[in-house]
Amino acid sequence: MTGAQPAGLPPREADSAAASAVKAMQAEGRHAEARERYAELVARHQRRAARIAFHYLRDGAESDEAVQDAFVKAYSHLSTFREELPFEVWFTRILINGCLDRIKARTRRERWMVSMPDHGPGERDFAERTAGHGPSPEDLVLARERRQKLAAALARLPDRQRSVFMLSHYEGCTSREVSAITGLNESTVRVHLFRAIRKLRGMLTERKNNGPS
Amino acid sequence: MGLLNPHLDDDDCADVWSARQALGTGESDRPAESHLRTCSDCRARYSAFTSWLDGMRTEIHAEADEIFTRERLTTQQNQIFRRLESLEHPARVIAFPRFARPVSVQPGGRRRWIAAAAAVGLITGVGLGQLFESSRHVGQGDSIAQTRVVSPSNDAPRQIQPVSASNSDDEAFLSDPEVTTSQARVPDSLQYLNAITPGARDIDPR
Numbered sequence: 001m002t003g004a005q006p007a008g009l010p011p012r013e014a015d016s017a018a019a020s021a022v023k024a025m026q027a028e029g030r031h032a033e034a035r036e037r038y039a040e041l042v043a044r045h046q047r048r049a050a051r052i053a054f055h056y057l058r059d060g061a062e063s064d065e066a067v068q069d070a071f072v073k074a075y076s077h078l079s080t081f082r083e084e085l086p087f088e089v090w091f092t093r094i095l096i097n098g099c100l101d102r103i104k105a106r107t108r109r110e111r112w113m114v115s116m117p118d119h120g121p122g123e124r125d126f127a128e129r130t131a132g133h134g135p136s137p138e139d140l141v142l143a144r145e146r147r148q149k150l151a152a153a154l155a156r157l158p159d160r161q162r163s164v165f166m167l168s169h170y171e172g173c174t175s176r177e178v179s180a181i182t183g184l185n186e187s188t189v190r191v192h193l194f195r196a197i198r199k200l201r202g203m204l205t206e207r208k209n210n211g212p213s
Numbered sequence: 214m215g216l217l218n219p220h221l222d223d224d225d226c227a228d229v230w231s232a233r234q235a236l237g238t239g240e241s242d243r244p245a246e247s248h249l250r251t252c253s254d255c256r257a258r259y260s261a262f263t264s265w266l267d268g269m270r271t272e273i274h275a276e277a278d279e280i281f282t283r284e285r286l287t288t289q290q291n292q293i294f295r296r297l298e299s300l301e302h303p304a305r306v307i308a309f310p311r312f313a314r315p316v317s318v319q320p321g322g323r324r325r326w327i328a329a330a331a332a333v334g335l336i337t338g339v340g341l342g343q344l345f346e347s348s349r350h351v352g353q354g355d356s357i358a359q360t361r362v363v364s365p366s367n368d369a370p371r372q373i374q375p376v377s378a379s380n381s382d383d384e385a386f387l388s389d390p391e392v393t394t395s396q397a398r399v400p401d402s403l404q405y406l407n408a409i410t411p412g413a414r415d416i417d418p419r
Contacts, residue, residue: 035294035297035298038297039294042290042293042294046286046290047281050277050281050286051277054280054281060281064289068296072300075297075300076300143275147272150272150273168231169266169269169270174234174235175235186235189235190232193235194227194228197227197231198223198227200269201223201227201265
């Protein structure tokens with residue numbers, strides 16, 4: 001979906017071809033070549049992976065680690081990859097499982113630790129964000145407020161609905177792909193998607209009507 | 214949407230949108246599709262609904278992209294490849310310090326001997342300490358008694374009349390120690406000395 005792909009091949013086929021080639025190289029012990037070829041896949045899916053991880057974790061550093069872990073894990077387990085499934089689906093499943101594990105670990109940790117003051121999701125200093133010729137501080141504050149509301153509304157969705165909505169709407173996956181990633185039935189995916197939108201609409205328009213809380 | 218009101222509400226819009234999204238097509242099998250084709254108001258409402266959703270996606274993507282800049286992604290990619298390289302060269306444990314002998318756990322018998330020796334030493338020490346203390350107390354008592362005996366009295370020395378041992382019999386000797394002590398035989402050379410020093414019975418114990 002993102003990143004470069006070999007000319008003449010649709011992204012899915014290009015992914016599968018690259019994954020199969022890396023798998024074969026690994027089996028033959030040509031590790032340097034395998035890594036070089038794997039770089040194609042990393043470049044193509046990295047941004048998308050970062051977005052997905054960030055949607056789940058809402059923390060830049062942790063998302064960074066989750067993405068790295070997912071790519072390393074995918075590379076080291078490429079021998080288990082089945083060509084009939086798109087690489088993107090297989091990899092996204094690894095990534096989401098990693099993110100969910102991290103959320104569980106974080107929840108456990110937060111039971112025992114006092115949280116530090118919130119510096120926003122990107123951990124960037126306000127001065128750093130406002131420096132230069134970017135949008136005005138007011139615009140930034142408003143955008144941040146909007147995003148926080150949106151993130152809060154998404155966080156209030158049940159896990160499955162959130163995953164389905166995110167994959168369908170943000171990442172443009174079809175219900176079949178979402179079904180393969182999440183392990184849910186296709187019709188269940190559609191139901192979850194509908195419910196997620198209805199809830200979000202209710203929460204965000206209600207907030208809009210009620211004004212900022 | 215119903216029989217009386219054929220127009221689309223938010224739920225109908227969500228239903229149509231999710232059906233289209235799931236199929237990945239521009240049209241779905243939902244009953245509202247036919248109405249959407251004919252009603253311009255509902256098309257406008259549906260369009261506003263999809264704009265709201267698209268705006269949400271843009272917002273979310275912009276937030277993530279703001280954090281994951283090109284530089285950050287490049288750094289991330291480098292880290293991924295460093296980790297992949299390290300997979301092929303597993304970490305080697307370096308023996309350090311090189312010539313140091315490994316610290317082995319002492320055998321149980323040896324430790325038992327050490328413990329037993331320490332216990333014996335402790336008991337002996339405590340016992341000897343007690344013995345020494347008690348003997349010191351006894352010695353101190355004697356010296357106090359002796360001190361009392363030899364301490365000078367304010368009373369004037371009395372004349373003690375030595376009694377010959379031949380005058381006393383065994384019965385008197387055993388039954389009356391005072392008489393016995395008073396009648397103790399004093400050699401002639403010490404008679405004078407005996408006369409000027411007080412006897413044990415002459416000293417007031419207070």
